[in-house]
Amino acid sequence: MKKIKTANYDICFGIEGYAVLGQYLNEKKYSKIIILTDSNCNEHCLPHFLSNLPTHILFEIIEIEPGEEFKNLEIFTGILQTMTELEADRKSVMITVGGGVVSDLGGFVASVYMRGIDCINIPTTLLAMVDASVGGKTGVDLEGIKNCVGTFSMPRMVIVDTSYLETLNGRQIRAGYAEMLKHGLIYDAAYYDYLKDISNIDFEDLSLLIFHSVYIKNEIVSQDPEESGLRKILNFGHTVGHAIESYFLTQNNKNPLLHGEAVAVGMVIEAYISTQLSSFSKDDYEDIKKTIHNIYEKVQIQADDIEQILSWIKFDKKNYNGNIYSVLLSNKGKAEYDFLISKDLVIRGFKEYLK
Amino acid sequence: MKKIKTANYDICFGIEGYAVLGQYLNEKKYSKIIILTDSNCNEHCLPHFLSNLPTHILFEIIEIEPGEEFKNLEIFTGILQTMTELEADRKSVMITVGGGVVSDLGGFVASVYMRGIDCINIPTTLLAMVDASVGGKTGVDLEGIKNCVGTFSMPRMVIVDTSYLETLNGRQIRAGYAEMLKHGLIYDAAYYDYLKDISNIDFEDLSLLIFHSVYIKNEIVSQDPEESGLRKILNFGHTVGHAIESYFLTQNNKNPLLHGEAVAVGMVIEAYISTQLSSFSKDDYEDIKKTIHNIYEKVQIQADDIEQILSWIKFDKKNYNGNIYSVLLSNKGKAEYDFLISKDLVIRGFKEYLK
Incomplete structure (x- = not known):
């Protein structure tokens, strides 16, 4: 076993x-x-x-x-x-x-x-x-x-x-898959590249890939169980993703997103912000955006929605003193934490996602 | 300082x-x-x-x-x-x-x-x-x-x-004093003997005694912070005391007791049980009973009440498999834990307290 x-x-x-x-x-x-x-x-x-x-x-x-x-x-x-x-x-x-x-x-x-x-x-x-x-x-x-x-x-x-x-069902599998893509993006570029084309993955592969994802998560958690530092990188995509999820969850006229679906959007937006505030390349960002759009239906988000989603970001647990702090990518397979980000950049990220 | x-x-x-x-x-x-x-x-x-x-x-x-x-x-x-x-x-x-x-x-x-x-x-x-x-x-x-x-x-x-x-007020002071008496009974006989006559204690004494009580509590907690063993002795008087407190708290026709007041009754009853199941002497039990009755008004408990109080004991956190486990005294200043006690003995304890 x-x-x-x-x-x-x-x-x-x-x-x-x-x-x-x-x-x-x-x-x-x-x-x-x-x-x-x-x-x-x-x-x-x-x-x-x-x-x-x-x-x-x-x-x-x-x-x-x-x-x-x-x-x-x-x-x-x-x-x-x-x-x-x-x-x-x-x-x-x-x-x-x-x-x-x-x-x-x-x-x-x-x-x-x-x-x-x-x-x-x-x-x-x-x-x-x-x-x-x-x-x-x-x-x-x-x-x-x-x-x-x-x-x-x-x-x-x-x-x-x-x-x-x-x-x-397929939707639930894809939602979980978002966290696996995240593991690749923050910790293991080759793993991400392997996962990119979901049509290549069969059920037997999936069992092995789950093992690898749990391995990565455990590597990170065991170094910082109570998230005083490194563990924050597992939050890539979640600063924006949680806000999107909270917004859809609390709107009567919206169907709730699955957690992984919201994180997938969050990863695109935070990858975009990474090109602006960190050394992350535009090409790698475009690659992530394409990968996510290939796997997940584009979430319909209007200008009004964005304003309200932003009001949820203040509750992110990584924030303090009223500022928003996020995890960003410096390279494919490498994340860093405690980046101060502005609401303006998040709005630009949404626009890039929706383009 | x-x-x-x-x-x-x-x-x-x-x-x-x-x-x-x-x-x-x-x-x-x-x-x-x-x-x-x-x-x-x-x-x-x-x-x-x-x-x-x-x-x-x-x-x-x-x-x-x-x-x-x-x-x-x-x-x-x-x-x-x-x-x-x-x-x-x-x-x-x-x-x-x-x-x-x-x-x-x-x-x-x-x-x-x-x-x-x-x-x-x-x-x-x-x-x-x-x-x-x-x-x-x-x-x-x-x-x-x-x-x-x-x-x-x-x-x-x-x-x-x-x-x-x-x-x-005096009632609140006496309620806190019950936990100090407990510290003496479970850990320091001389401390208990010093505390027995509350009329001897002035405000200046009290500050020193609080320090000693905290010292005792910390000695015990530091050896077993999450109560897998030794820390249970701090629960002396609480198996029965918590049940009395819960009962009075949830009865509309009773005035709630302060925690320490309920624990004081519990200590008398558990000291009595200690004479039956452990090596605790009858004289020391009588001494505890007299001390508690000198400091605290006798709580009015009828036969009907006892039956209902017993039904609360099953929720004690030291219990398992439906059995009641309690802390008992082996000597003045020395407590042991994980004694299986019967409801009958608790009833006899109540009768002794009320005598």
Whole structure:
């Protein structure tokens, strides 16, 4: 079985991971397993998970509605209340089975229930496999502000079982793929070049590429787990991307974007800003823009929208003293952080994206 | 200036602490100070605090209602929302000025806002000085279950300024005193013997005794910050005490007890159980009972109440697999943890307390 060892936990790849998990659960003598999942995963993923899990420990299932709009403090409170009703104690373990919303929420709940119980992540989406379930960032949105409330709290184990990807549609796969492109852009130019033409990638490739993305993410996180410096580079595309996502999430007349779709737009705009404030070449920017436009439908953004999206940027966690700080590319495969950027440049970035 | 250094932060005693704090704030270049306080402290303590704080950093005040009934996830959510409105960022610092409710709530908010900002505690009650503001336990109650949701998150500094004690009434002083008696009972027999006759203690003594209590608490916490073992002994009196507190808090026809008042009852009952399950002597138990009855009015508890109080005990964080585990005394000044106790013994303890 392939495995990536982090400082705190193992990320197991493939169906052999369940045997490791079963052994771990029994050794730790957990009093109870609380499985957090959403209604989609409960139907499509949980049967596979439960039929593969070798343990006799009692489990309970908490199901939430799917979607980023439910990643909030109200649902967080509801899950905590349900856990007391289920008499979860400090020796209970949370297992999240789902995408990024489930692992972010479940990880946050686990990190504060009785001041912290163990959490294990079973990501079922590409995005959660390559990003959300690894690295210990947990949290919820607050009135649309992305991940405004949460903790750094490492899981005890992650199982990356790509058979869950068969339950996803193309849109969901492409959304997760954006984070993989990001890994290439900030850390590994050859990886990015390999990923550029998504039509070349088959399912078998994807499993190997997921491993490589998790490897890169872990390399970065292990050097700076609580994001005092280097880890910020994983935020490339997110200063603008989160603002776009928050805006679409809170507008009644817009369909919410998936996280990766918003980050894809953010990467184009931040790559453009990189040509203005860093040494990033115009050619590489054009290449990124073309790559993103080939994979993702262009998001319709009007002048009015841009103004309102900008008002969300102030909530980015990398900001301070009222200034916007962003991650920029100096070269393909190399990112730097703490660049002060202006709203004007972001507006120009949007115009470049829409051209 | 007297100071206790912990592994992570300094506890400064006396008015000289403010100069240290001012220097610290300026060195850290915080973008903004968020002061959390309650309406009582805003009136009686904040003028003293602000007039002594040498800093030019902008501050904002968030005021909550006083009382344990407001230490919940609704107020927690409200404070977080207010912080986004005040545009607090990751380089902002939370300063709590108040009693245990304020430092528990503020510490929890600080530990999760943008995945964690710094927090500094200025305790204004005896209970907060000797217990709540030191040691990094933060949290809120959930539907009456004490501290069911929270984090272990160390403050960056604590200032113990006993001049705030002049704002307290005798009942509040006695409530805090219960935690000091506990420090003696679990760790230092001579200290307990010194504290027994509260009529001997004057204000000057109290300052020295607070220092000693904080010293004891820090000795214990520093060996086991996240309560995997030894730190549990600080919970002496709390298995039963928290259940009593939760019961009185959630009954409309009862006046809530102060935390220390409930713990005082809990200590008598758990000392009685110690005579049954551990080597604790009957004479020492009688001595504790007499001491508590001398200081605190006997709490009126009927047979009906006991039954309902027992139903709260199951939520104690030291429990697992549906069993109740408690801290017991083996000798005066010596506690041990993880004793399995029965509901019957707790009932007998209540009867002994009420005799």
